[in-house]
Amino acid sequence: MDRYRRLLLIADRTLHPSPAMSRAVALAGASGAALDVRVFAEPAPVVHLWEDKIDEAEYQRYLRHHRRWVADQLEQLSxxxxxxxxxxxxxxxxxxxxxxxxxxxxxxxLIKDVTLEPLLKRVFVTPLDCHLLRECPVPxxxxxxxRYSLPHRVVAAVDPFDPAGMASGLNDTIIRSASAxxxxxxxxxxxLYAYDLTPAFNGDAPLVSGWGADFVESLRESMHRAFIDLAERHGVPPERRHFVMGLPVPVISEFVEQYLADVVVMGTVHRTGLDRWLGSNTExxxxSxxxxxxxxxHAASETRTGDAAGMAD
Incomplete structure (x- = not known):
């Protein structure tokens, strides 16, 4: 895919200008894609004045406010x-x-503003954004x-050693999407590959022997080789390959700040049990x-990005 053909913006329900609106307009302008703007608002409030009397004037004001916004946006964007x-x-x-x-x-x-939810609420109620990450059939x-309406730097976060990602071809999908x-x-x-060696020891295997050190280095070399193979397969130049030890989310966060990356491209994998409860790295x-x-x-974008040429994610 050389160009996006259609973009869907979920606009802020307050109808205020937002980062997602700026990003969607910039991407549509750069790609020539059609832009569908949708606001998913709460139904017009029915205000009871007394007994069965309804404030019809307030109801109509609510509807007029949204109709006026639609007309203004159509005029501005057209x-x-x-x-x-x-x-x-x-x-x-x-x-x-x-x-x-x-x-x-x-x-x-699909383009949408991040809805920031309090941590305590996220523990008991899955936010809309997380539902979309798990269930939306498109990226x-x-x-x-x-910083910029149109991204100036894109970073693709991959894990070529993750069995689920390897089996589904998710890393290649991430790369093609990031490249597009x-x-x-x-x-x-x-x-970017943030690799973590601690799971190999289940948290309780001390590295006190030469064998332990050799094993760690061998594991690291295997991870690095898999990363290099992935990068070369997609044509990512050496100066844009980053192999960093550490937990994925902290490493990605530090990388974004250091390199002023505008967009991080990550994959979603359907998980069950405790992994689903705790949430994925992407969530x-x-x-953070x-x-x-x-x-x-993998399924969301394999048909849309299958023929995208370019650099890796």
């Missing part, structure tokens, strides 16, 4: 030369209606803070990594 549609969907189940919208429109990318671009984004933004693409990165996240799953 004035930029974009092929655009704008709609408000009143719903009490935004997750279901967003997924239905994705099925109907079949966008190449999801969750936009937090942005970088090409359309005319931005350099960096490849944890959503709330500065900048923005592009999440892709």
């Amino acid at each position: 004035g930029l030369g974009l092929d655009v549609t704008v709609e408000v969907v009143f719903t009490t189940h935004p997750q279901l209606d967003i997924l239905r919208c994705v099925q109907d429109l079949q966008p190449d990318l 999801v671009h969750l936009v937090n803070q942005i 984004l970088a090409i359309q933004c005319d931005a350099p693409l960096h490849l 944890r990165a959503l709330y 990594v500065p900048g923005s996240l592009l999440a892709v799953g």
Whole structure:
């Protein structure tokens, strides 16, 4: 895929300008893609004055406010030369209606602002953003803070040693998706592998012998070789390959700050049991990594990015 053909923006329900809106408009302008803007708002409030009397005036004001916003956005975005549609969907189940919208429109990318939720709430209630990461059939671009409307630097975070990712081809999907984004933004693409050696010892195997040190070095070399093979297969130049020891989310966060990366491309893998309860690295990165996240799953983007040429993720 050389260019995005259709983008879906889930606009802020407050109808205020937002980072995701800026990003979606910039990407649509750069790629020539059609832009569908949708707001999933709460239904118009029915205010009871007394007994069975309803404040019809307040109800109509609410509807007029949204209709006026739709008209203003159509005028502004069409004035930029974009092929655009704008709609408000009143719903009490935004997750279901967003997924239905994705099925109907079949966008190449869903773009949405990150909704920051308190940690305690996230423990008991899965936020909408996490549901979309797990269930959306197309790549999801969750936009937090942005330095530039159009990304200037993209970093793809891969794990060529993860059995689930290797079996599904997820790393290749991440790379193709990151490459497509970088090409359309005319931005350099960096490849990052945050490798962690501690699971090999189950947390309780002291390295006190020469054998232990040799084993660690052998494991590290195997990981590095897998990373180099992946990078070379996708044509990532050596100066943009980063092999860093440490836990994925802290390493990614530090890398983003050091290299001023605008977008981190990560993969999502369906998990069960305790892993699903704790959340994936991608979900944890959503709330701790500065900048923005592009999440892709193997099935979500294999047909959209299968022919994308370029650099690796």
